[in-house]
Amino acid sequence: MFSAIARVFKTPDLRTKVLFTLGVIAIYRLGTFIPAPYVKYTNVQQCLTASQAPGSSGLFDMVNLFSGGALLQMSIFALGIMPYITASIITQLLRVVIPHFEALHKEGQTGQAKLTQYTRYITIALAILQSTTLVTVAKSGALFGQGGPAACSDIIAMLPETAGTPENIWLNVVRTLLIITLLTAGTAIIMWLGELITERGVGNGMSLLIFTSIAAGFPAAFMSLAQGSAGVGALVGVVILGLLIMMAVVFVEQSQRRIPVQYAKRMVGRRTYGGNTTYIPIKVNQAGVIPVIFASSILYLPALIAQFNQPAAGQQPAEWVTWIQNNFTTGDHPIYMAAFFLLIIGFTYFYVAIAFNPEEVAENMKKHGGFIPGIRAGRPTAEYLNYVLTRITFPGSIYLGVLALIPLIALAFLGGNGRFPFGGASLLIIVGVGLETVKQIDAQLQQRNYEGLLR
Numbered sequence: 001m002f003s004a005i006a007r008v009f010k011t012p013d014l015r016t017k018v019l020f021t022l023g024v025i026a027i028y029r030l031g032t033f034i035p036a037p038y039v040k041y042t043n044v045q046q047c048l049t050a051s052q053a054p055g056s057s058g059l060f061d062m063v064n065l066f067s068g069g070a071l072l073q074m075s076i077f078a079l080g081i082m083p084y085i086t087a088s089i090i091t092q093l094l095r096v097v098i099p100h101f102e103a104l105h106k107e108g109q110t111g112q113a114k115l116t117q118y119t120r121y122i123t124i125a126l127a128i129l130q131s132t133t134l135v136t137v138a139k140s141g142a143l144f145g146q147g148g149p150a151a152c153s154d155i156i157a158m159l160p161e162t163a164g165t166p167e168n169i170w171l172n173v174v175r176t177l178l179i180i181t182l183l184t185a186g187t188a189i190i191m192w193l194g195e196l197i198t199e200r201g202v203g204n205g206m207s208l209l210i211f212t213s214i215a216a217g218f219p220a221a222f223m224s225l226a227q228g229s230a231g232v233g234a235l236v237g238v239v240i241l242g243l244l245i246m247m248a249v250v251f252v253e254q255s256q257r258r259i260p261v262q263y264a265k266r267m268v269g270r271r272t273y274g275g276n277t278t279y280i281p282i283k284v285n286q287a288g289v290i291p292v293i294f295a296s297s298i299l300y301l302p303a304l305i306a307q308f309n310q311p312a313a314g315q316q317p318a319e320w321v322t323w324i325q326n327n328f329t330t331g332d333h334p335i336y337m338a339a340f341f342l343l344i345i346g347f348t349y350f351y352v353a354i355a356f357n358p359e360e361v362a363e364n365m366k367k368h369g370g371f372i373p374g375i376r377a378g379r380p381t382a383e384y385l386n387y388v389l390t391r392i393t394f395p396g397s398i399y400l401g402v403l404a405l406i407p408l409i410a411l412a413f414l415g416g417n418g419r420f421p422f423g424g425a426s427l428l429i430i431v432g433v434g435l436e437t438v439k440q441i442d443a444q445l446q447q448r449n450y451e452g453l454l455r
Helices: 002-010 012-031 041-051 061-066 082-097 099-106 109-140 166-200 205-216 218-226 232-254 290-307 319-327 334-355 358-367 379-414 424-447
Strands: 256-263 266-268 271-273 277-283
Touching (some): 002 012, 002 424, 012 166, 012 205, 012 424, 082 109, 082 166, 082 205, 082 334, 099 109, 109 166, 166 205, 205 424, 232 379, 232 424, 277 379, 290 334, 334 379
Antiparallel strands (some): 256 277
16 A cells, blocks of 8 residues: 555656645635635634534534545635535436426436536525525624623624714624625635646545545544543544444445346447446435435524524523424434434435436446346336335445444433544545545556555
């Protein structure tokens, strides 16, 4: 492995790509620490310390995870890559609803370029919406949850608004619009940096930025475990358990059901085409990390609604607000875990049904003279593919649900003495992006007659 890495840096063009990628990642990480204008950095740090205290649970932990901690620091890259992820998912879902998007998907490279352009537009629109929500929540003092220090209600510097100072109201509106504009521009810059890595770096730019954001939170999580009541022993145990979980995730992510496909021979002039045998790979985890993101987003809605329905000072909250705060605010509650698990299973089947179309695959096979041995071409092939996909999706959904519950179960056992860094969406993304990046570098090494990273 180390000799292969040395060969990467001995190849001039590949070394340039790797160094360029590392440089872009460094710029991205630098932007996560630059605060947005009119943000009180000292107050934000106090609230961060309080939110990371034992037993605390933030409402925006998932978004903060994908932004590399930039969200709760109110930096210029606070939104991170999350608007682009959401836009990409929306574009995929629109293929089912809007025939024009499906036609663009089938056009090849030209259609994909148009879909990418639509994804960019949706990303900017979502960034405006999310930045407006973020600024509103920050001004209300609910960004770090309830019960925090008084500094959490004074994150953004605003001028006092009274009946006799209408100019202050307009100045506050201008400040708010400026923050929203810069947060949206930060999302556009992140999207541009990801595309630069894809074009001029090692590739897979957006995924590498997500990988960087998640990996950046590991040191703080390890320090939190080491400083807990269990001390270094808990850290060592969590690291060993995390490595075992990572090995299991790699095994499952590489597992696939290979359906054999035979192509009939045909004569074109004097040449014979076809007659070869290939296979259709159906992964156990065909949906990837998308169901976990869907389920997390749905479960954030009740807590977010409760945050905006807090009673006035001295009044008791409504019963439904209290029930949501007791059952859906912290992830260690059994009702939250059960809902999370069931939503992941449901969204796994939903997304797989959208991402893999058995009828389209069967039609393409029929056009090119392919067939599954023992299965007639056309509708019987589509029914067989749907049967296999349904059966293999069930263990995949259970695997995703269990993996997503690992950090929640660990939180319950740790008793708030630290944050479990392995499991859920973070581990899936780290393993998936790591494997994909290694394969891409390995392919480029093999083009230059080297052994590559994988042996």
